[in-house]
Amino acid sequence: MWAHERGLCLAVAKSGSAFWALRYSTAAGRRRLMTLQQYQPIDAAGLKALEWQAAELRKVIKAGRDPLAERDADTAATATAATTVSRIAVDTFEEVARDYIAQHKDGWKNAKHLQQWENTLETYAYPIIGKLLPHEITTDDVLKVLRQDHERAGKNGTLWTGARETI
Structure with missing residues (x-):
């Protein structure tokens, strides 16, 4: 793992795939690693955008919230809503x-x-x-x-x- 600035890092999974991530601790002290995007070579502007994204997430963390848990909850809610709509709206x-x-x-x-x-x-x-x-x-x-x-x-x-x- 290559660390950059205040938790922003390039992480490599056991499978060998790489991704940009934010490492942080929740208010309860739980350590988290939140994927921001799959790895791709980036220029200075791309790195600046990742730094900005990490800074915004750090504001959420400082406010006592867990951005990874919130993203997971949003994803689950979207999937549930899509399943419910498809069951209701689709005819045989x-x-x-x-x-x-x-x-x-x-x-x-x-x-x-x-x-x-x-x-x-x-x-x-x-x-x-x-x-x-x-x-x-x-x-x-x-x-x-x-x-x-x-x-x-x-x-x-x-x-x-x-x-x-x-x-």
Whole structure:
């Protein structure tokens, strides 16, 4: 570890990765090492910016607060909020697909297109990926849908090779 000024240092982890950090003690006497940024060669202006950041953090420490604990709490709160929002705001693939059909059916040339969309998704997609959230669907999930057994005109194959294209 290379020490610079009043706790600002270049630290090297056991893994060999280096980072700029601030070493300090809390009001309770607990020693802390707060990562400021991953190591990169910096010029005088970059070092001055790190020194300024360390000086601001020392003000927080002097006020009796622990900036690392505060940052960790902020990160945890942000992650919890993002998880909560994603659980509330995201519909399943089936819900999104049904909504898409409802919004676009008036623009299709005839009622048969509506029936084709609904029947194809109901038969092949919903049983496999219908309950998944759209952002959770992987390439493997799509391949499961396309590689399903499919029979047409007495010929067996997969949905991908045997189904007719619908425009």
